[in-house]
Amino acid sequence: MIKRRVHVAAAAVMREDGRVLIARRPATADQGGLWEFPGGKLAPYETGLEALKRELIEELGIQLKRAQPLIRVHHEYADKHILLDVWQVTAYEGDPYGREGQPVRWVEVDDLPNYPFPAANLPILRAVALPQEYLITAEEADDTRFLQHLERALEKDRIRLVQLRAKELDADAYQARAEAALALCRRHGAKLLLNADPSWLERVDADGIHLTSARLMALKQRPIPAAKWLGASTHDAAQLTQAGDIDCDFVTLSPLAPTPSHPDAVTIGWHDFQQMVETAAMPVYALGGMTRHHANQARGVGAQGIASIRDFWLHDV
Numbered sequence: 001m002i003k004r005r006v007h008v009a010a011a012a013v014m015r016e017d018g019r020v021l022i023a024r025r026p027a028t029a030d031q032g033g034l035w036e037f038p039g040g041k042l043a044p045y046e047t048g049l050e051a052l053k054r055e056l057i058e059e060l061g062i063q064l065k066r067a068q069p070l071i072r073v074h075h076e077y078a079d080k081h082i083l084l085d086v087w088q089v090t091a092y093e094g095d096p097y098g099r100e101g102q103p104v105r106w107v108e109v110d111d112l113p114n115y116p117f118p119a120a121n122l123p124i125l126r127a128v129a130l131p132q133e134y135l136i137t138a139e140e141a142d143d144t145r146f147l148q149h150l151e152r153a154l155e156k157d158r159i160r161l162v163q164l165r166a167k168e169l170d171a172d173a174y175q176a177r178a179e180a181a182l183a184l185c186r187r188h189g190a191k192l193l194l195n196a197d198p199s200w201l202e203r204v205d206a207d208g209i210h211l212t213s214a215r216l217m218a219l220k221q222r223p224i225p226a227a228k229w230l231g232a233s234t235h236d237a238a239q240l241t242q243a244g245d246i247d248c249d250f251v252t253l254s255p256l257a258p259t260p261s262h263p264d265a266v267t268i269g270w271h272d273f274q275q276m277v278e279t280a281a282m283p284v285y286a287l288g289g290m291t292r293h294h295a296n297q298a299r300g301v302g303a304q305g306i307a308s309i310r311d312f313w314l315h316d317v
């Protein structure tokens, strides 16, 4: 049987308080009774954005004013291959309501896992809950200076996702730093992931683990519960596939571009990066030579956003 290919545009409509709008599919529809992001199939000759505009009028009675690509998800259902082309909608006119009689609800992004969605939606739920910027901490021997840098990034840059990478510290020093960093992140509503063996979550109750590519490749299954975040560093297609197989929530893919620290490294480049992201089963942060100025370009090629040490860390504090 040749499967139908279905291209769908869908919207994560975001409110200023950070809540996202979801709708329930009619009981009689395909995937009836499940929650979804409003949207629908592209009509012939429509672009994704044109379809999105039309569907938001038809289904919610709102006029789209600003949207950014969020994630593209390919999923094989038994009867069809579906491409969900998901946009983050941050400005619109009108007051959304279920124009086709469907229930709609504004929910906290961290509450999304409590709603039943179609199987294809898992990467979307992750993308909606993750920020556009991912800070990786730099090496820093001095704890006070470390915390000053982190606090600056949380306050001034409004960073909400942090990876504690401190390969220079021994276990006791790492634990002390992780506890201090966690307290600071909690005060700012940011999540802290430990770049460490997954068993570290038993010592420090951080928000999750970031796997090195070596740890990633050595695993047979997801090492931590679904309630914790699992990120991984990837550099090629095999590692991206493995990250999908062990159910990582997101990955970094690097090096995209040259960095001052590795000027001669072989880089992936934007073209190949886009191709690799298209096949990924989870949100992908662009890493390597990235600054906030690249965030829109990264979104444009399918990335969740950018990850960086340099851009968020190397300031005078």
Ligand SMILES: Nc1nc2c([nH]c(=O)n2[C@@H]2O[C@H](COP(=O)(O)OP(=O)(O)OP(=O)(O)O)[C@@H](O)[C@H]2O)c(=O)[nH]1
Pocket: 006, 008, 009, 010, 029, 030, 031, 035, 036, 037, 038, 039, 040, 041, 042, 055, 082, 084, 118, 119, 120, 121
């Ligand atoms: N809109 C939307 N569709 C989704 C999501 N997840 C998901 O698997 N789908 C699937 O994508 C397809 C979208 O079709 P749809 O029923 O919204 O299409 P439509 O608005 O054009 O409706 P119509 O064909 O009934 O007029 C369905 O097969 C649906 O199950 C989602 O989050 N939002």
Ligand SMILES: [Mg+2]
Pocket: 038, 039, 040, 041, 059
């Ligand atoms: Mg629809």
